[in-house]
Every structure is written in C-alpha cells, then in structure tokens.
Amino acid sequence: MEVLIYHNIMRTSVIITLIFAFTLLGNCIYAEQISPQKVIETMSKKWEMVQDCTCILQSYIRLGKQKQNRTMNYYFMKPKWIKLRIIDGKHDGTRLIYNPYTNRVEVKTAGVLGLFTFTLSPDNSRVQSIRGHRIDNNHIGYIIQRWQEYLQNCDIYISETDSTIILNASETDSLKYYGTYYEKLVIDKNTYFPLYFEQFDISNTLINKLIISNVKINVGLNVNDFKFN
Helix, strand or coil, X not given: CHHHHHHHHHHHHHHHHHHHHHHHHHHHHHHHHCCHHHXXXXXXXXXXXXXXXXXXXXXXXXXXXEEEEEEEEEEEECCCEEEEEEEEECCCCCEEEEECCCCEEEEECCCHHHHCCEXXXXXXHHHCCCCCCCHHHCCHHHHHHHHHHHHHHCEEEEEECCCEEEEEEECCCCCCCCCCCEEEXXXXXXXXXXXXXXXXXXXXXXEEEEEEEEEEECCCCCHHHHCCC
C-alpha cells in the first residue's frame, strides 16, 4: 500500500512538473512573439506596404508655460508628401504642404492672407511646433525610425491589453528628441499602427502627445491631392 501511495505521489509530481514546464515554455514563446524588437519589425513591414494614408491628428505640445493644442486633417503619400489642415486650435484654417522633392513647405493661412502662398524651409520656426518638431518628420515612418533607435540605446518595456500593445522607452536622447526622456507608444494589435504616443521630460511632465484616429490606408492619393484647391 505504501508503495502504491509513493508511486501516485511521484506520478502527480511529474505531471505538475510537466504542466509547469509547458506553461513556462508557452510563456517564453509568447513573450518572444511580442518582444519590442518583433513589434517594431512588424510595424516596419506594415509601413512598407503603405503608399498613402489619411487620418485625423490631435496634438498637445508643451514648452514651459506655453501649451499648443491642435486638431488636424492629415494626408501622406510616399516618398514623403505631407498635407496638414488645422481644423481646431491656434491658426485654425491654416494649410501646409510639404514637398519632398523641393524640401519646402507651402503655407496658406486663414483670412485675408490666405490669398497668398508662402514658401518656407522646414527649418523655419514658423512651420514648426513650439518645441521645434518638423513637418517633414510628421509621419509614421519617423515614429518607427525613432523606436528603432530606442531599441539600440534605451531600456524598453512591453505590456498589452486585449486590443493594444504598449511600449515604454526610458532614458531617451533628450537633445535629439525635443526634450523627451521617456516615451509611451500605444499600438493597435490588429493593424500594428500607432494609436497614440506620449512623451515626458526628465521631470515626468507631459510635453508631447499625439492621437491618431480615423486612419485610412492606400486610398489612392496622387500629387494633385497635395496642391491648394
């Protein structure tokens, strides 16, 4: 009887050990599948398939006591045509078009001055955010490039919900990334496109947030869509 009990205990122990081992293996495989590197690689592959896109951008930027809130209609076409129309916030009604071949930004403001088109360099502060963000870096490809650099130089942590993957990068290059010390990126699990990101300075103050919504991919934009009507 004692021998039978011993064998039952041993068999139960072996089963528990095997269950634990398979669970651990499954968790390791799953963790590898959603590693930061895999996520960024998948985002990059998805972006390669995009020729053009449209969306709505909601932007919050802070510099000291200054705050900049804007909502914009956004149009993008490769290699890097970009058109923005501010539909809410300061300079409501202003339109900007970036031409990748001339590396110039054409601007039409609202009101009487809208009769004129101004052509500026993307280096000009008048077509940058209050923190200096450039219009020619305002695209998903740049977000991916930034996170590829984070992979090489920063501590990155990953988590998830039922519908999103969340990446957190700390100790980023504050000089290069407009004061950002820590960034959170939230990605749609189905499309692997960013839903929004938040950037914080070294004092943990939110200095930049961008929400991307109503995204439409490969709608058939052409060069004529990047002209003022």
